[in-house]
Amino acid sequence: MPIKEAVRPGGRSARVQEAVHQAVRELQAVKSRDELTVPQVAEHAGVTPSTIYRRWGNLAELVADVSVERMRPDDDPVDTGTLAGDLQAWGEQYLEEMTSVPGQRALNDVMASAENGRRERCCHYSESLMATLRERALSRGEAAVPSLDRLVDGVVAPMTYRLLYDRESATAANLRRWIARALAVEDVD
DSSP states (O other), X not given: OOOOOOOOOOHHXXXXXXXXXXXXXXXXXXXXXXXXXXXXXXXXXXXXXXXXXXXXXXXXXXXXXXXXXHXXXXXXXXXXXXXXXXXXXXXXXXXXXXXXXXXXXXXHHHHHOSOHHHHHXXXXXXXXXXXXXHHHHHHHTOSSOBOHHHHIIIIIHHHHHHHHHOGGGOOHHHHHHHHHHHTSTTSBO
């Protein structure tokens, strides 16, 4: 499955998006979500409320868009020397972040979004990250490296399910089991 790179707006559009996203992040640091309004965000970002409504439609969609960007990895994951170690290190960090109150809000915002493109971007981030770890393992010459689909289905899918529906079971111990199953020799390229 080819991985498409997310298209980012350029020029004025990019500046407006960044200003509005930054305004949301700053306001969320000092206000509860229930206190946040489009006019407040617009004033803080230096744009008109109509700019926000035209681009995002409503506050919920704007907050979901900001949440998706929060989920995008900033850097390549840590290289521990093995695919299992890389998956565990990345997964533990991700679980820690996503079980936090801000992480849970971000997941909920994205899942509540009416725009499927936001969930697709999260999917792309996960696939891209798994592809990076897989390619790293292949370049190290590791034997029996699973397919990208197997990594996504075996590691990302159970993590996501547990984070959304059974947060208490989104643990490092369960992550080790998911990784071990995903790395089992049966379905490799």
